[in-house]
Amino acid sequence: MENFNNLDSPDLQGFITQEKERAMVNEMVAKLTSACWDKCITSTPGTKFSSSESTCLSNCAQRYMDMSLIIMKRFQNMH
Amino acid sequence: MDSFPSHSSGSSPQMSAEAFKDQLKNQLAQAYAEEFLETVRGKCFEKCITKPGSSLSGGESSCISRCVERYIEATGIISKALFSASR
Numbered sequence: 001m002e003n004f005n006n007l008d009s010p011d012l013q014g015f016i017t018q019e020k021e022r023a024m025v026n027e028m029v030a031k032l033t034s035a036c037w038d039k040c041i042t043s044t045p046g047t048k049f050s051s052s053e054s055t056c057l058s059n060c061a062q063r064y065m066d067m068s069l070i071i072m073k074r075f076q077n078m079h
Numbered sequence: 080m081d082s083f084p085s086h087s088s089g090s091s092p093q094m095s096a097e098a099f100k101d102q103l104k105n106q107l108a109q110a111y112a113e114e115f116l117e118t119v120r121g122k123c124f125e126k127c128i129t130k131p132g133s134s135l136s137g138g139e140s141s142c143i144s145r146c147v148e149r150y151i152e153a154t155g156i157i158s159k160a161l162f163s164a165s166r
Contacts, residue, residue: 015100019107026111033157034118037150045126045146049153057153061160 036060119150 040056041049049057094102127142128135 009096012096019103023107029154029158029161030114030118033154036157037122037153041149044142045149047145049149054156057156058160061157065161
């Protein structure tokens with residue numbers, strides 16, 4: 001990196017922050033897809049998801065977010 | 080992430096910001112693709128190759144292609160569930 005002279009230019013910093021966020025989002029989606037796939041897709045994959053499978057996937061992701069919030073709050077109450 | 084600058088032509092020690100951005104994006108995309116593939120391999124192996132035989136059966140092959148399709152679809156569903164306005 002020492003060859004790179006303007007790493008701290010605001011433009012580049014903005015770009016890096018943005019890419020970092022994108023990577024975090026992608027990682028989150030990947031992690032949740034893996035976890036929810038295991039929970040919701042219990043039979044051999046078909047040519048289409050059943051409506052209960054896609055609802056389960058969707059609920060799974062949203063409940064994970066709810067849970068994260070609860071856990072965060074719980075830990076904020078500790079000193 | 081070990082080789083950003085060395086990728087540009089060896090004679091020039093500096094790299095334009097645009098080239099740096101492109102390279103970063105490409106490397107991130109490649110890392111994402113590799114990780115995604117590895118996950119899909121794991122998931123579909125688990126689902127479709129339940130009793131490994133002496134060769135891949137037709138049923139196993141078609142299970143694998145369905146599984147890959149569904150995993151991609153599942154990724155979209157999760158992404159939509161997380162970021163859609165309905166939350």
